Amino acid sequence: MDILIKDAMIITMDEGRDVIDRGYILIKDNLIKQVSYGEYIGENIGEYKNLEVINGKDYCVMPGLINAHTHAAMTMLRGYGEGLPLMRWLKEKIWPMESKFTAKHIKLGTELACLEMLSTGTTCFNDMYFYQEEVMEVAKEFNIRAVLGIPIIGEDWEHQLKEALELHKKTESCKNTMVSSMLAPHSPYTLSKEALKVIGEEGKKIDSGIHIHIAETEDEVNILKEQYNSTSCQVLLESGIFENRVVGAHCVHLTDEDIKIIKNNKVNVVYNPQSNMKLASGIPRIVEMLNEGINVCIGTDGASSNNNLNMMEEMETGALLQKLWCRDPTKLDGKEIIKMATLNGAKALGFDKLGKIKEGYLADLIMINLNKPNLVPNYNVYSNIAFSANGSEVEYVIVDGNIVMRKGEFLNIDKEKIIYDFKALCKNLM
Numbered sequence: 001m002d003i004l005i006k007d008a009m010i011i012t013m014d015e016g017r018d019v020i021d022r023g024y025i026l027i028k029d030n031l032i033k034q035v036s037y038g039e040y041i042g043e044n045i046g047e048y049k050n051l052e053v054i055n056g057k058d059y060c061v062m063p064g065l066i067n068a069h070t071h072a073a074m075t076m077l078r079g080y081g082e083g084l085p086l087m088r089w090l091k092e093k094i095w096p097m098e099s100k101f102t103a104k105h106i107k108l109g110t111e112l113a114c115l116e117m118l119s120t121g122t123t124c125f126n127d128m129y130f131y132q133e134e135v136m137e138v139a140k141e142f143n144i145r146a147v148l149g150i151p152i153i154g155e156d157w158e159h160q161l162k163e164a165l166e167l168h169k170k171t172e173s174c175k176n177t178m179v180s181s182m183l184a185p186h187s188p189y190t191l192s193k194e195a196l197k198v199i200g201e202e203g204k205k206i207d208s209g210i211h212i213h214i215a216e217t218e219d220e221v222n223i224l225k226e227q228y229n230s231t232s233c234q235v236l237l238e239s240g241i242f243e244n245r246v247v248g249a250h251c252v253h254l255t256d257e258d259i260k261i262i263k264n265n266k267v268n269v270v271y272n273p274q275s276n277m278k279l280a281s282g283i284p285r286i287v288e289m290l291n292e293g294i295n296v297c298i299g300t301d302g303a304s305s306n307n308n309l310n311m312m313e314e315m316e317t318g319a320l321l322q323k324l325w326c327r328d329p330t331k332l333d334g335k336e337i338i339k340m341a342t343l344n345g346a347k348a349l350g351f352d353k354l355g356k357i358k359e360g361y362l363a364d365l366i367m368i369n370l371n372k373p374n375l376v377p378n379y380n381v382y383s384n385i386a387f388s389a390n391g392s393e394v395e396y397v398i399v400d401g402n403i404v405m406r407k408g409e410f411l412n413i414d415k416e417k418i419i420y421d422f423k424a425l426c427k428n429l430m
C-alpha cells in the first residue's frame with residue numbers, strides 16, 4: 001500500500017526546504033517518493049498502488065524520532081531501586097534483578113517499550129540488552145526500526161562477543177534495514193584493555209559500528225585513573241575502539257583533551273539528559289561539542305533511570321538543561337534539538353537515508369496533531385514541538401512505509417493484552 005499525506009505542515013529537516021507550511025508527501029513502498037508545496041493534483045497517479053490518503057490538515061509531519069541509546073526491556077525495572085547513586089543502584093538493585101531475567105521477561109519488556117516509544121513518536125531505537133534475538137522478533141512484529149546490541153561486559157566477554165557476531169550475521173541476512181546490529185562493549189571500566197582491543201578489531205572486520213557507554217560518572221573516571229592513569233577516551237583510543245564508527249552514550253565527564261579525541265575520531269555522542277539528572281551523574285558539555293562539529297544525538301537510556309522512553313520529554317529537558325548550564329537562553333533552540341533527535345541520530349546509527357523528509361529517504365515519519373490546547377498558537381513549530389509537546393499529540397506513526405498507528409490507535413498490536421501480561425510478569429518478578 002502506498003500513502004499520500006496531503007494538506008499538512010511538514011518539518012523536512014532538509015536544509016533547502018526547512019518547513020513547508022502546507023504541502024504533501026507521497027510514499028511508495030518503504031521510501032519517500034515526493035515532497036512538495038501545495039496540493040497534489042494527481043500526476044503519475046498510476047505509479048501508486050491502493051493509495052491511502054491521509055488528511056494532514058492541522059497536523060505537522062516530521063521525521064520519526066530516533067532513540068540513540070536505550071535498554072528497552074528495562075521497562076521491567078521502571079521505578080525499582082529509586083534514589084541511589086549509579087554504582088550502588090547497579091550493584092545492589094539492578095544487576096541482581098537482571099540476573100533473574102529470562103527470554104520471556106525481555107520479550108514482554110521490549111513489547112511494552114515499543115508501545116511506549118511508538119506512541120510518543122519514536123520510530124527507531126538503539127538497544128543494548130540481553131536476549132537480543134527476542135528484541136529482534138519484537139521489532140519485526142511491531143514494525144519499529146531497531147539496532148540491536150548484546151552487552152559485552154566483564155570476564156565472560158569472549159563468549160558474549162561470539163554471540164554478538166552471530167547475531168550480526170542474522171541481522172545481515174534479514175535483507176532489509178529494519179533490524180541491524182552493533183557490537184556493544186558495555187564501557188571502558190567494565191572490560192579489560194585486551195577485551196576492548198579484540199572487540200575493536202572484530203568491529204572493523206564486520207563494519208557494524210560500536211555502541212558503548214563513555215565517561216558516565218565520576219566513579220568511572222576515578223577507576224580508570226587509578227587503573228591506567230588514563231581517561232575513558234584515552235583508553236578507547238589506545239585500544240582501537242575509536243577506529244570504528246562509535247556511538248558513545250553519556251560522555252558526561254570529559255576533559256578538553258577528550259573532546260579533541262572525540263572530534264578527531266568522529267565519535268557520535270548520545271546525550272541522555274534525564275538519566276544524567278536522575279542519577280546525578282553530571283552535565284555533559286553538549287553545546288561545546290556541537291560547536292566543535294561533533295555529531296550529538298539523543299537517547300533516553302533505560303526506563304529505570306529516566307523513568308520513561310519519551311523522546312519528546314528528552315528533547316525538552318535536554319535543551320533546558322543546556323540553556324541553564326550555559327546561562328544562555330539562545331543555546332539549543334527547537335530546531336537544533338529536533339535535528340539531534342532525528343537526523344543526527346540517523347547519522348550516528350549508520351543510516352545515510354534516514355532522518356529527513358526528502359525524496360529517496362526511508363519513510364519513517366510521525367504526524368503531530370497541532371490542534372491541541374498545549375500546541376496553539378503555532379508561532380514557531382520547532383519550539384512548539386520541542387517545548388510544548390509531550391508526545392500524546394502523536395497520532396500517526398509510519399515506519400518503513402507502513403502505518404503502525406492511525407488516529408492514535410495501534411494497528412495489529414494488542415495494547416491491552418501486552419499491558420495485562422506485563423503487569424502479571426512484573427508482579428511475579430518482585
Ligand SMILES: [Zn+2]
Binds near residue numbers: 071213249302
Ligand atoms: Zn545506558
